[in-house]
Amino acid sequence: MQNNKERNWESFYQANEISWDHGEASPGLVDFLSSSSNQIPLGRALVPGCGRGHDARALAKAGWNVTGLDIAPSSIPMAQKLATNKGLNIDFLLGDFLSKKPESQFDLIFEHTLFCAINPNRRKDYVKAIQKWLKPKGHYLAVNYMITENDGEPPFSTNAEELDTTFRPCFDLIKRWIPRSYENRSGKELMNLWSLD
C-alpha cells in the first residue's frame, strides 16, 4: 500500500510525538566516527532530515563543519538550542531537501531515517537531491532502516537490492555493513558509504 500524501512532519514536533528520536546520535554513526579504518577527510557535512540534531552534533564533535537541514520549522530551534548548550557551532536550516537550492555543496551527506521517511515515489528525486548537494567525488553515508513491512506510512520499506538499483547508477559503493543500532532497531539497519561518480 502506498500513500501519496506527504506527511506533515511539523505536526509531530508540535505534538511532541517524535518516537524516532532516541535523544542521541545513531550508534552506527558514533562507531564510524571513532573507527580509524572508516575515516574520510574532514570537511563540510550536511545532515538532511536532521530532526533535533543528534547526528549533526556527533559530526561536529568529530571535527566536521556541519549544516543540519529539516523541513519541520519546530525542529530547527530545538536542534540549535541543543547544539549551543554543548558549545557547538552548527548551522541549522529550514527547508525541503528535495527542492531547496543549495547555496554551496558539501563533502559529506550523512542521513539517518530520512530515505525511509520520504515517499518511495520520490526516491528518484532523493537521488537527484544527493547529487545536487554533494561536491563531485563527495561521500554519502546512510544509516538505512531495512524494514520490509509497508503500511503506506513512514518508515517506508526498502532492501539492499533496491538501494543498489537506486544508487549504483550514480554512486560507487565503498562499504556496506550492519552497524550497532538502538536496541529496538538492532539487526534492522544497514550502513552504506557511497561516493559520487
Ligand SMILES: C[S@@+](CC[C@H](N)C(=O)[O-])C[C@H]1O[C@@H](n2cnc3c(N)ncnc32)[C@H](O)[C@@H]1O
Ligand atoms: C524519522 S525523522 C528522523 C530525524 C533524525 N534523522 C533522527 O534520526 O532523529 C525524519 C526527519 O526528516 C524530516 N524530513 C522529512 N522530509 C524531509 C524533507 N523533504 N526535507 C528535509 N527534512 C525532511 C522530518 O521533519 C524529520 O525531522
